[in-house]
Every structure is written in structure tokens, then in C-alpha cells.
Amino acid sequence: MALLEVKNLKVHFKIEEGWVKAVDGITFTIDLGETMGLVGESGCGKTTAAYAITQLLPPNGFIKGGHIFFKEPPRVADLRRKYDESFKSAPTARKKEIARVTSKLSPLRGELRKLQEELAKSPQQKGASGSTSSSPILEKRLVELTAEASELENRLSALTYSYDLLRISIRKDGSLDDYNEKIRKIRWTEISMIFQGAMNAFNPVFKVGDQIIEAITLHKDVSDDEARERARELFEFVGIGPDRIDNYPHEFSGGMKQRAMIALALALNPSFVIADEPTTALDVITQDRILAEIRRLQEQLNMAMMIITHDVSVVAEVSDKIGVMYAGLMMEIGRTTQVFKNTAHPYTAGLLGSFPSIKGKKKRLISIPGFPPDLVEPPSGCPFHPRCQHARKACQEGRPKGVEVEPGHISYCHYAKELWDELRRRE
Ligand SMILES: Nc1ncnc2c1ncn2[C@@H]1O[C@H](COP(=O)(O)OP(=O)(O)OP(=O)(O)O)[C@@H](O)[C@H]1O
Ligand SMILES: [Mg+2]
Incomplete structure (x- = not known):
């Protein structure tokens, strides 16, 4: 969702x-x-x-x-729907429920604090990662209490957020x-x-x-x-x-x-x-x-x-996914691997080409010629066309619509499909 x-x-x-x-x-x-x-x-x-x-x-x-x-977030939304249903005609009951949850939560917060203090005092061993490990019983209790408190915090959010x-x-x-x-x-x-x-x-x-x-x-x-x-x-x-x-x-x-x-x-x-x-x-x-x-x-x-x-x-x-912007518009969007491996927009290709890769093949870095446009009067059509080596007449006219080149991967280029085929051929 x-x-x-x-x-x-x-x-x-x-x-x-x-x-x-x-x-x-x-x-x-x-x-x-x-x-x-x-x-x-x-x-x-x-x-x-x-x-x-x-x-x-x-x-x-x-x-x-x-x-x-x-x-x-769905966990809070589900709860809130339930509350809204049950308190629809009883606003004072909602207030009472808020008071009840708060009164349960406050001592828990206090107990959690004490436990953390106790844990801090108990003999600790610093792990290599800097994390500390102490009494397993106390830690177990801390996990339980945290779960209980976070459940109540969610309830309180669901009751009070409107x-x-x-x-x-x-x-x-x-x-x-x-x-x-x-x-x-x-x-x-x-x-x-x-x-x-x-x-x-x-x-x-x-x-x-x-x-x-x-x-x-x-x-x-x-x-x-x-x-x-x-x-x-x-x-x-x-x-x-x-x-x-x-x-x-x-x-x-x-x-x-x-x-x-x-x-x-x-x-x-x-x-x-x-x-x-x-x-x-x-x-x-x-x-x-x-x-x-x-x-x-x-x-x-x-x-x-x-x-x-x-x-x-x-x-x-x-990142799980990447959006590539140019001159106030999205040029390409997709899963990270899609955008990196199956680049489908000339601007993205230029942007990726101008960054060195430590792990990948050695390649010459190519920067995109020219400068980003003035955004008060951006170029007509696709704003990237003045800098694009693939630009044709159509690129000066209409603003490109999104083309889904593969599921979840969209390129805003008039020639996205053609470019996609060409780039894949070169591989
Ligand atoms: N308060 C402002 N008044 C007028 N123009 C602005 C204002 N804030 C930003 N801009 C203009 O809006 C455009 C987008 O600016 P923005 O800060 O969103 O860019 P950005 O992509 O975050 O850049 P950077 O990578 O340098 O942080 C730029 O042309 C900038 O000059
Ligand atoms: Mg910025």
C-alpha cells in the first residue's frame, strides 16, 4: 500500500x-x-x-x-477504524478510553526507564560493533515491555489522531x-x-x-x-x-x-x-x-x-527505487536495479555516465554537455531536448508522457521504447 x-x-x-x-x-x-x-x-x-x-x-x-x-500507517489506521466505529455515538467513552490507555501507558514508560537504568548499571561487555550485552533476563523483560508499550502508544495514536x-x-x-x-x-x-x-x-x-x-x-x-x-x-x-x-x-x-x-x-x-x-x-x-x-x-x-x-x-x-528529475520534471522512475541496468532515458544515461563506478567496468566518464535550463522560461516540449543527443523534432513540441518500458519502470521520453531497444542492443 x-x-x-x-x-x-x-x-x-x-x-x-x-x-x-x-x-x-x-x-x-x-x-x-x-x-x-x-x-x-x-x-x-x-x-x-x-x-x-x-x-x-x-x-x-x-x-x-x-x-x-x-x-x-495501516496498523494505526485499522485500530482507528475500530475505535471510530465503537465510539461513533459516544464521544465521552472515547475520552474515557484515552484516559484508560494513558493511565496504563504512564507506569509502563516509568518501568521501562528504570529497567534501562538498571541495564546501564549492570555489568556490560562491549561488543565489536559497539553494542552492549548485559543480563539476558533484564533484556528479555525490556523487549516484552517495549512491545507492550508500543502497542499502547499505537492505541493512543489511533484514539487521538483524527x-x-x-x-x-x-x-x-x-x-x-x-x-x-x-x-x-x-x-x-x-x-x-x-x-x-x-x-x-x-x-x-x-x-x-x-x-x-x-x-x-x-x-x-x-x-x-x-x-x-x-x-x-x-x-x-x-x-x-x-x-x-x-x-x-x-x-x-x-x-x-x-x-x-x-x-x-x-x-x-x-x-x-x-x-x-x-x-x-x-x-x-x-x-x-x-x-x-x-x-x-x-x-x-x-x-x-x-x-x-x-x-x-x-x-x-x-534505495529500493529511484526517481530521476530534470528541470522540475520526472525523467525516469523505477526499481533501482531497473534504472541502473535497463536505463530508459537519455538524461539518466548521461547522469549515470558522469559518475565513476568502483565495482563496475572501467569506463570513460562523460558529462552531459550544456547546462540545466532557466526554470522561468523552460524549453518547450521535453526540457532536456537542447542537451539530448537523441532529440528530434517531436521533442521540441509535446511534453513526453510516461512510457512503462517494463513493469514499474517508467520513462518520460518520446522515444523511450526505441532508446530502450538501442541501449539493449549495445550491451
Ligand atoms: N524561494 C525561492 N524563490 C525562487 N526560486 C527558488 C526558491 N527556492 C528555490 N528556487 C528555485 O527553484 C529551483 C529548484 O530548487 P531546489 O532547491 O528545489 O533544487 P534542488 O534540486 O534541491 O537543488 P540542489 O541539488 O542544489 O539542492 C531552482 O531553480 C531554484 O533556484
Ligand atoms: Mg536541494
């Missing part, structure tokens, strides 16, 4: 010279637990698409068309429906974002840990102590010593700030995370560690992700 569905999304920026068509009609879906990589040259609209989904666009950015659907399906679309009068208001409720709790340039995302005058604790207490009904414990846990999870929560941002290295940003994005157990260039500006070793971290998180938390980057080797490593 698609958790996120984006249909023909258009986002334009108003500037003095006119409208920048930063995103001009893109379509894709992301399933629960799935990771999509969004790639493309600088300025093609990747960050803008992410800001439209999270409704964090700057004041001159406007959604000009299309739809965004964000569905509730959204069924978040939808952003343009009404006839040009206004948006109530997505904007609804998304505010679930931003950070269900959808969260690791920002491009996370290095500067923390406020320099507050301790990093306090900023995470504030994010938690703002959205969840927990005490400061509980939130502090969660922040320590998260630091450990992303590989920073928990004691460093009392550091200020300037006391962190770039890689640590990036990890702390990941911790912040995960603080409320979101079901969908957008990571905008999570590894750019980091050295390759730190980059590798962060990618390993992301892979581990995907496995452990079954989170859906959208990873935005202009580095195709990053998406190759962590």
Missing part, C-alpha cells in the same frame, strides 16, 4: 521576473517501509518537492496543481484543502525531515540535546526526564555518546551534527522520513558511516524514506 502518493505535483516560486517552475508535474508513490532516491542535477526541484510534501515552502512558493496523499488520509490538492477557487493544517499535527510525528545543510539546522545558542528534548515534549505527553532519556537513547542509536547531549552545536563535528539531525528526525518514531542530501559535505568515511546508519534504521524501524541527493552512488546503496 502506498504510504505517500504524489500526483502531477506543481510547485512554482514567484519572483520579479515571473514564476520559477521548480516542480512542474511529478508523479510517484512510496510504500510503507520503502526507500526512494530522488536524484538530479542541482536546481532541478528536489528540495522543493520535499518542502511541498512537508508544507515547509517559503512564502513565495505555491502549490499550483496536483495532489499529495499521505496515508496513515486524520484518515491527508490530502493536498487545489480547490476550484485556487485554495488548498485542509492538508496544511493537518500536516502540522503529524509533521515530525509521522513525517519528518533531515534538512539539506543540517550542519546549520541546530540553533547555536542551545544545547543539542535540549533542542531534541524540546521537539519531543512539544509533541508528546511526556515529562522532561522521559524526553531526556529518549534523547540519550537516540544519540546512542546514531552512534554518538549519550553524554554529549549537553554539548552545544559548535562542539560537534560536521558528521556528528548530521547524526544528531538524524536523531532529531527520528525522535518521534515517524513512519516516513525525507533526508535531503544527508551525506553531502561530509568526508567519504563519515558518509559511509551515515549510509550504514540509514540502512540499519530502515531494517530496524521499517520506515519509509525519500533520500534526496545528486550523488547516484548514494541512492544505489540505500
Whole structure:
């Protein structure tokens, strides 16, 4: 089931010279637990698409068309349907149920905290991976308690969240429906974002840990102590010593700030995370560690992700599917192996050809000639045609429709089928 569905999304920026068509009609879906990589040259609209989904666009950015659907994770949705049915004509009963679940959950949260403290005190052996192992009885209890608490947390979410399906679309009068208001409720709790340039995302005058604790207490009904414990846990999870929560941002290295940003994005157990260039500006070793971290998180938390980057080797490593953008449009989309092995768009071929591969055959790197177009007045037809060696007359005229070259693999090229045959012949 698609958790996120984006249909023909258009986002334009108003500037003095006119409208920048930063995103001009893109379509894709992301399933629960799935990771999509969004790639493309600088300025093609990747960050803008992410800001439209999270409704964090700057004041001159406007959604000009299309739809965004964000569905509730199924486990919470099922529960919520049940509750809605049984409390339809009894709103006070719902309130009572909320009180009942909360009263069961609070001591559990307390017990969990104590157990964690006990575990921390008990003799530990550090494993090679840095993980600790301690008393098996305590650990077993911790697993049981965590399961019980998370079951109750789900129940509480289902009882208190009032959204069924978040939808952003343009009404006839040009206004948006109530997505904007609804998304505010679930931003950070269900959808969260690791920002491009996370290095500067923390406020320099507050301790990093306090900023995470504030994010938690703002959205969840927990005490400061509980939130502090969660922040320590998260630091450990992303590989920073928990004691460093009392550091200020300037006391962190770039890689640590990036990890702390990941911790912040995960603080409320979101079901969908957008990571905008999570590894750019980091050295390759730190980059590798962060990618390993992301892979581990995907496995452990079954989170859906959208990873935005202009580095195709990053998406190759962590994505199930890839969307390739150019000048505000999707050029090609498909499973990672499909897009890499059976490339079906000249732009993707150019983009992949300009990146070195360590594992593959040695080949000459070819960069795409020319520059990305001006998005105030983009080229007619396919915006890539002025730089495309396969371009013909038709490419200057109509905007290409999606062609499904194999199941789940779509190319937005007038000559996708022909190109596909030609590229396969060359192999
Ligand atoms: N607030 C704004 N006002 C006007 N134009 C903007 C604004 N924000 C972005 N743009 C323009 O929109 C286009 C898309 O920008 P966006 O930041 O989405 O690109 P990107 O693909 O994320 O690039 P990068 O890889 O460099 O981060 C660019 O042409 C950019 O100049
Ligand atoms: Mg960007």
C-alpha cells in the first residue's frame, strides 16, 4: 500500500521576473517501509518537492496543481477504524478510553526507564560493533515491555489522531484543502525531515540535546526526564555518546551534527522520513558511516524514506527505487536495479555516465554537455531536448508522457521504447 502518493505535483516560486517552475508535474508513490532516491542535477526541484510534501515552502512558493496523499500507517489506521466505529455515538467513552490507555501507558514508560537504568548499571561487555550485552533476563523483560508499550502508544495514536488520509490538492477557487493544517499535527510525528545543510539546522545558542528534548515534549505527553532519556537513547542509536547531549552545536563535528539531525528526525518514531542530501559535505568515511546508519534504521524501524541527493552512488546503496528529475520534471522512475541496468532515458544515461563506478567496468566518464535550463522560461516540449543527443523534432513540441518500458519502470521520453531497444542492443 502506498504510504505517500504524489500526483502531477506543481510547485512554482514567484519572483520579479515571473514564476520559477521548480516542480512542474511529478508523479510517484512510496510504500510503507520503502526507500526512494530522488536524484538530479542541482536546481532541478528536489528540495522543493520535499518542502511541498512537508508544507515547509517559503512564502513565495505555491502549490499550483496536483495532489499529495499521505496515508496513515495501516496498523494505526485499522485500530482507528475500530475505535471510530465503537465510539461513533459516544464521544465521552472515547475520552474515557484515552484516559484508560494513558493511565496504563504512564507506569509502563516509568518501568521501562528504570529497567534501562538498571541495564546501564549492570555489568556490560562491549561488543565489536559497539553494542552492549548485559543480563539476558533484564533484556528479555525490556523487549516484552517495549512491545507492550508500543502497542499502547499505537492505541493512543489511533484514539487521538483524527486524520484518515491527508490530502493536498487545489480547490476550484485556487485554495488548498485542509492538508496544511493537518500536516502540522503529524509533521515530525509521522513525517519528518533531515534538512539539506543540517550542519546549520541546530540553533547555536542551545544545547543539542535540549533542542531534541524540546521537539519531543512539544509533541508528546511526556515529562522532561522521559524526553531526556529518549534523547540519550537516540544519540546512542546514531552512534554518538549519550553524554554529549549537553554539548552545544559548535562542539560537534560536521558528521556528528548530521547524526544528531538524524536523531532529531527520528525522535518521534515517524513512519516516513525525507533526508535531503544527508551525506553531502561530509568526508567519504563519515558518509559511509551515515549510509550504514540509514540502512540499519530502515531494517530496524521499517520506515519509509525519500533520500534526496545528486550523488547516484548514494541512492544505489540505500534505495529500493529511484526517481530521476530534470528541470522540475520526472525523467525516469523505477526499481533501482531497473534504472541502473535497463536505463530508459537519455538524461539518466548521461547522469549515470558522469559518475565513476568502483565495482563496475572501467569506463570513460562523460558529462552531459550544456547546462540545466532557466526554470522561468523552460524549453518547450521535453526540457532536456537542447542537451539530448537523441532529440528530434517531436521533442521540441509535446511534453513526453510516461512510457512503462517494463513493469514499474517508467520513462518520460518520446522515444523511450526505441532508446530502450538501442541501449539493449549495445550491451
Ligand atoms: N524561494 C525561492 N524563490 C525562487 N526560486 C527558488 C526558491 N527556492 C528555490 N528556487 C528555485 O527553484 C529551483 C529548484 O530548487 P531546489 O532547491 O528545489 O533544487 P534542488 O534540486 O534541491 O537543488 P540542489 O541539488 O542544489 O539542492 C531552482 O531553480 C531554484 O533556484
Ligand atoms: Mg536541494
